[in-house]
Amino acid sequence: MKKIINKPEDFVKETMEGIIAAYGDRVKLYRDDFRILLSDYPVKPGKVGLVTAGGSGHLPVFLGYVGSGMLDGCTVGNVFASPSATKMAKMIQACDFGSGVLCLFGNYGGDKMNFRQAMEDCELEGIPCRSVIVTDDVASSPAGLENRRRGVAGMVYAFKCAGAAANRMMSLDEVSAVAEKAVKNTRTMGAALSPCIVPEAGVPTFFIGKDEVEIGMGIHGEKGIEVHKMMTADELTDILMGRILVDMPLGENDEVSVMVNGLGATPMEEQFIVYRRAAQILKDKGVSVWMPHIGEYATSMEMAGVSVTVFKLDNQLKELLADPANTPFYTNANRLEVSL
């Protein structure tokens, strides 16, 4: 196991220490708890709180999006494991600014169960809570059973739009409706070329042949839908985009943002080669492509591979996506001013 870590059991805590050492002027721990990160930006009184939670090992998901214009708080568990309901409840309480809290998180059993408990506890204390569950991974369940799909890189679009809605002082119902629409308009397909190693386990999460690529692999190494011999970037992109476009047909008059996400060990050059093909496929259909996201947004530590996300825009989502945001891993000036 060749990882730049100290004791495996300190991996999550020391990552958080690094984030605080680097960005302690913008984010802070909740009462010295190295599993709960809060924004330290000024908040308008009465703003809806926006929080998430999930396992560690996916940076920038989730901690990297805590700041201004996106998440107010995030609690993380061990690598690939949900944090406890108790920590979620503390975070929700810390992120209630008087108008309730939206819990926006990926569709995983532990996270759902713990958030349900935490929200019940907080409701009893008088904090209105809503949840919206991200289900963007097309490969993880067929059409018609979208609510069984996992949440992967597309959740970043939901964080961004819901965070902007909250900053515009929309109500809890309105922010929740924005998050739901963002999830409904988002599709992701991924492919893995190599596994990662969970520090405390010390062994690869799955096996894949030296000349193979697995389509539809989850970001924790969940089994995909097809294993192929390694193919060209264009062939791979065609498969990923093909699956997305069957699930969410697009045509002229549609406008989208495309995210090409590296899973941890994929060179940026390769991400741009994939983006180039994805954008071409969309343009050939007459779809407008706007505000690209290319880089590492949701990783599996040192897993090699890539995911492609298509986020269908309407006027509201476009404005919210373009709103300013400032977090350790996501900075956005108002793009509308520049490009519209």
Add this chain to the structure above:
Amino acid sequence: MKKIINKPEDFVKETMEGIIAAYGDRVKLYRDDFRILLSDYPVKPGKVGLVTAGGSGHLPVFLGYVGSGMLDGCTVGNVFASPSATKMAKMIQACDFGSGVLCLFGNYGGDKMNFRQAMEDCELEGIPCRSVIVTDDVASSPAGLENRRRGVAGMVYAFKCAGAAANRMMSLDEVSAVAEKAVKNTRTMGAALSPCIVPEAGVPTFFIGKDEVEIGMGIHGEKGIEVHKMMTADELTDILMGRILVDMPLGENDEVSVMVNGLGATPMEEQFIVYRRAAQILKDKGVSVWMPHIGEYATSMEMAGVSVTVFKLDNQLKELLADPANTPFYTNANRLEVSL
């Protein structure tokens, strides 16, 4: 060879196609030449031009820093190979806004030779040119022979400060002096855990044992200074920081920015674990640490490993580092407004 590419010989061109597809509203090709990228932001008349050049395979170095407040132009060669003097000369001409051009680039034989030729040609056409060569890699040559050192990730600090100086309408001599001071104040030490594969070669750039780490490895796989058995993150950081601090002693009253740079396949979590230790070492010495840079700034495609850069600040360099910049891979709001 498991890479998400098409034909190896199209790797550089298709990467550029992806960059243009994504950021064509902010950067542009020079006359449809897929090796020369120019900023498409408005430029104040009389601003000094700032350009660089070098081999491909290091994104975000170099192309990612073309935009507003950093580089005006960049030309790239094949993977790990210098572009030609002819392309450099075209780029310099395109980036002369009436006050001359600073060529700021890493200390590699091909780049130096070709820039010398290009600058001669441009001077003959009446364009004042200066060059400043980045030599931040401590491992590549001992103290006293700093001018033989390679340029690695620290060049991003020089791009940022010289770009800001040019934007403040400083003269060619003044911008060159800023770049020279930035280089003089920058030290980098890297370590590699795995090699990368040059697409057209198809074989790893070097061999390293499954339980080994090579200290001082260059970003093209140039031989390092020591091979160790794999160690903890803290032990590795101590070695890298130790070498830097012997070369550039720091103490109370000193202020620095620290960059922890992933070489391409290093999880962000590990980069933060290293940053945490580096910041602690500096704080223990009474050194102030400001404006961290953690992420992938200069890579070797899918090489695993990390480099640490320490950039010693004075008031001028701090102001210039804090100035706004907007490029595809580097966005900065004015940090001084936020944090001073």
